[in-house]
Amino acid sequence: TQLLEQSPQFLSIQEGENLTVYCNSSSVFSSLQWYRQEPGEGPVLLVTVVTGGEVKKLKRLTFQFGDARKDSSLHITAAQPGDTGLYLCAGGLSGGGADGLTFGKGTHLIIQP
């Protein structure tokens, strides 16, 4: 059972457009992280959100944690080719074993010049 569902799985848009990707679950998470993975590299942390309803901004990227802490979204404004990559959400489960991180399958994002 996949605890974290990411959508869309693939997204290809033109430079300058806006987009939103989603990370949804039926489970409540104590925290949620977003990572970006570029081809040939490992995932790199973008942000961690902890409080229900929390919004964090990282330049043109806006991250939101749902009020119920079951979902999160990543919005990119005026996408650029450098935003191309695989975006992964990872949820932290309180009391959920020693690992504490569950990854979604990711959204493959391509920004065309």
Place this chain on the structure above:
Amino acid sequence: EAQVTQNPRYLITVTGKKLTVTCSQNMNHEYMSWYRQDPGLGLRQIYYSMNVEVTDKGDVPEGYKVSRKEKRNFPLILESPSPNQTSLYFCASRINPTMNTEAFFGQGTRLTVV
């Protein structure tokens, strides 16, 4: 520079020939783990280690072994590789396994078993 280093980056081997993928971190992190990444399946955890001499199975441990004799190193061992272990492997470390800590990943090892 804080980093997780995996070697080799690429490896082609034959079925049944034992191999080891090394992983080393220079951040004095307690927690280390191994993942495999496959198309359509995402990142799946193979094994993790809470500290020296403490290891445990993740979601897909079959066919793999690990050891944690030193805090910085966490090698992944395939005693008898099979073609279904062809995958992209990542080692990761965290300062501790609490929910909010950042996972630092290595650059990955692309393994092909023929």
